Amino acid sequence: MLFINNITYVQPNKELLFEHLQFSIHPHEKIALIGNNGVGKSTLLQLIAGNLKPTTGKIDAEAGVHFVPQLVGQFNQLTVAEVLGIDKKLAALHAILAGEASEENFSLLEDDWTIEERAAEAFQYWQLHDLDLHHPMESLSGGQKTKVFLAGIVIHQPDFVLLDEPTNHLDAASRNQLYEFVKTTSKTLLIVSHDRSLLNLLTTTCELSSSGITTYGGNYDFYAEQKEIERNALNQDIHSQEKALRKAKEKERETSERQQKLDARGKKKQEKAGVARIMMNTLRNNAENSSSKVKGMHQEKIAGLAEKLQDLRSNLADADRMKLGLFKSELHKGKVLAEAENCNFHFANQPNLWATPLNFQIRSGDRLAIKGPNGSGKSTLIELILGNLTATAGRLFRADFKSLYIDQDYSMIRSELSVYEQAENFNHSGLEEHEIKIRLNRFLFTKDEWSKSCSALSGGERMRLLLCCLSIENQAPDVLILDEPTNNLDMQNMEILTNAFSDYNGTLLVVSHDAYFLEQMQVDKEIVLSS
Incomplete structure (x- = not known):
């Protein structure tokens, strides 16, 4: 015990x-x-x-x-x-x-x-x-x-x-x-x-x-089902509260317009009837006080509904609040991006990396996993595909394409910069300062964290900041490479990452030992390496 x-x-x-x-x-x-x-x-x-x-x-x-x-x-x-x-x-x-x-x-x-x-x-x-x-x-x-x-x-x-x-x-x-x-x-x-x-x-x-x-x-699947039930109930409560708030605002507007019309008609009648000015002022004051009281009641109700709605929204899962929108690759689907024929590689004075030479083809739109035990050369293969290394045996054709490589440490995030400086570093489209800060808030970086050093960020925070930077940059790569991206993430940040890239329509290469993550990323092809 x-x-x-x-x-x-x-x-x-x-x-x-x-x-x-x-x-x-x-x-x-x-x-x-x-x-x-x-x-x-x-x-x-x-x-x-x-x-x-x-x-x-x-x-x-x-x-x-x-x-x-x-x-x-x-x-x-x-x-x-x-x-x-x-x-x-x-x-x-x-x-x-x-x-x-x-x-x-x-x-x-x-x-x-x-x-x-x-x-x-x-x-x-x-x-x-x-x-x-x-x-x-x-x-x-x-x-x-x-x-x-x-x-x-x-x-x-x-x-x-x-x-x-x-x-x-x-x-x-x-x-x-x-x-x-x-x-x-x-x-x-x-x-x-x-x-x-x-x-x-x-x-x-x-x-x-x-x-x-x-x-x-x-187990976790049971837990996830229970949380989904809670999430659906929360979304239903939010929907009902939004509906109630809209109706309250419409009621306030209708009441205000009706009161204005009544006041205008009443004033005309009083003028036609020759009511004394002092009496008209008294009647007008009474009408204004009555309108103000009704308006106050409506505003109090609206404020209460808005506060309750804000409380409900604060309970939303973080993954539900973030939308990356990784735009579309410009390459037509099916274009051959890389093709290997009996490809192999060796470092100086070393034997060939792969016992069996590689033969594969990567086409635009593929969602592909690179698999193999530790030390089998997965990172080397990525370098070959990116054109940073040249095959030492066989042939590796590589087309011209834009790529984005994300490793498990999210090293695109520069430790010497602050959170805001890192986001500004990706601002190639000329967003205003307040727009960048809105994006940072959307990815859970509040005002208190804008000046925080990137060196102090956790793995999950580095991942969220990188996603925020990509949304600011607003440029879709043709090929997205994820190298063990989930190693330092908890379940919440795993869901954020999965949601962020689920709608990406370009070519996806993933190195991961996590079978569930590969399934969620809709990977349906693989290159298996044997050392």
Whole structure:
């Protein structure tokens, strides 16, 4: 069991992240923890793992916890054994086997005589072949680093496992291996992820928000259905409120016009009847007071309806508020943009990159995935298609086309600029300053963030700012290349990205291990690389 008892966490910068959280996890539960970017999902996992302490409240864990972190680069200065927390045991074991049978060494070993065998078994399970326990972490790829932490599950055999975006750096084969582990394990799991295939393997979905944790009794698809029901109900309420507001404004206008006509007719009658001027002034004042009172009642009603409508609209999902409108490519559909015949490539004094030469054709309007394990040359192929590299064997024809390359770090965003300066940098059509700021607001960058440095933006914020810049630039590429664009995004920003490019009619090339994202992007062709 895990009990989160009324915890509050205030960040080092004194910003309140969440407060009074109440939550419990029962043995063998498999739970997805989701929520918008910045709400505190990773921090909550760090608190449960014991790496952070809550400001107030208490966390009680009755079982041993193993944590697989999202950010693995911070461990580069350590060895594999140090990261796994078994370096002291290994040193004690080797010392004892070498004849140093001291009490200290036996105490460090804790009778764990099979530690090396379990480590070798774990590395074999996660396909970390020939990995030495004294190997430095900095020499490993992102996927290998993640699998080192996953190997810790086999080594330590904890009852409770925390995983923070575990599929970010895994290729398709490693993802499938993780999915199989999640399906078959009896361990208690709490997982933060944007990988919908992974989330759908979990039996409970918990949403973390500023108001606390809400539990949905099902996988992510079930959660999404419930949220869609809530969204439809909200849209219906907004529609009804907009209708009521229109009717109230029409009623006010009709009442005002009718009153003006009555006042005009009354004045004419009074003039014809020869009513004294002082009496006419009194009657006019009474009529004006009456009109003012009626007008005030109408305006009060309109203000109330408008305020309620604003409250309802503030609950709209961010993805519903953003429209990119990525205009149309000028190329006619079906035009051959790139064609490979027995194409291959090698760097100086290196063998050919692909065991099987490449043969493919890319036509205008294609939606195509480039697939292959880590290290299979996906980025190199993109460089060939873009014309930045030349094939060293075979033939690669490339037509003239405009392209836009978006990588997983959204490096088109310049860290030395502020948010507003970055947007202005794409303003080739001469938009006025206030128009740029309207676009920034539409993509959730408020006035307080216009002067914020781009270097301080999260992955999701960099993605939204890039989409905003593209809407300002107003130039559609013929070929759009997305290279692992979802690696650093939460579910909310994934939806924003998917919605932004769903109507794009140009040629789309996507490098991604996320099957659900490829499906949402309507990818129907693929180039498969084998190294």
